[in-house]
Amino acid sequence: MLDNIDNIEVVGLIAASLTTYAFLPQVYKTWKTKDVSGFSLPTFSLFFIGIIFWLVYGIYLESLSMIFANTITLISSFTLLVFIFKYRKR
Template sequence: MSVDIFGYFAAILTTAAFLPQLLKTLKTKKADDVSLTTLIMFIIGVLSWIIYGFKISSLPILIANLITLILNLLILISKIYFSKGFSKK
């Protein structure tokens, strides 16, 4: 069995963990409970993982973190959008 199996398994679980938050944010049109500082720090960390995954040519790290980046950018955009009241117009 290839060690990459563990990488893909971890990638699926850690990436999918953000779907409930994104769906809840989009459904309720609120992201007040999501910490902006934590979100920005996490996004910077994910970008670092993407660079690392690219440098070591690790497909599981790249795929997982690219998807995670997209999900978290959507959460960040939603947080900013909903906090500015754009959705109420």
């Protein structure tokens, strides 16, 4: 069933799963604690914009792993960005 996905795409999919899944505990923790004092707003803003470019790059390369990972990371990093704006002290 996985015959048409070559070995390297398996490495890509492991990478994609790890970096995508990685953000979930952070989104959950920030949602629960509302503690965003340690976060850098420039970091999450630049990261979010960067993920858009990675998604475009992945679409051009027709990389299943990159499209999958960057679509979901786009959503989770956007959620974190909203939390940072919402909960930060001015």
